[in-house]
Amino acid sequence: MKKFVYIVTDRNRTSLHVGMSADLIKTLDFYKQMPNLFFDSGQQLTRLVYFEEFKTESQALNRFKVVSRFTRPQKERIVRSCNPDWIDLTIGLDFENIIYQKKLNTQVALPLSILS
Template structure:
């Protein structure tokens, strides 16, 4: 089963929180639903700036423990290697998950040929 090791931060990049989960979108949604779980509202963790997808849970746990011991400078260097502008990666994840969802037959507009008036 795939697992993720991620780093999430607040809007000012003051706090870097390292975590591990099996469903990244669900975890990000949890952070948005519980904004003051770890910090007050000014330091709300809401920007996913780094994540790794790892194949096994044992490897993910080892990587999580390794990244958790990193200093702030090491974490920042790791983030900047893949996300130089520290943009929120959640939008890309939402987009990718939307591609995998099969569209509903009832939600699509019907395709009908357009009729043109014939000039005589």
């Protein structure tokens, strides 16, 4: 089972929060449903700006412990290394999830000419 270490921020990049999850989409939905979970509503953590994927929980936990201890400049550096414009990566995850779900739900459709 995959595990993720991630960094989320608010729209003004005031706060950076490091977390670990097995399902990033569900976790991000939770953040959106609980706007005052960590901070006031102006600092709602809704933007996924960085994540790493791991094969085991122990690998993810070790990385989480390291990244959690980073100073703010170190966290900013790690985000900028792969996401220099601080784009919300949730959009890509949603798209990937939609495509995956469609593949699971799609049945092979035969052309009518073959059936007749």
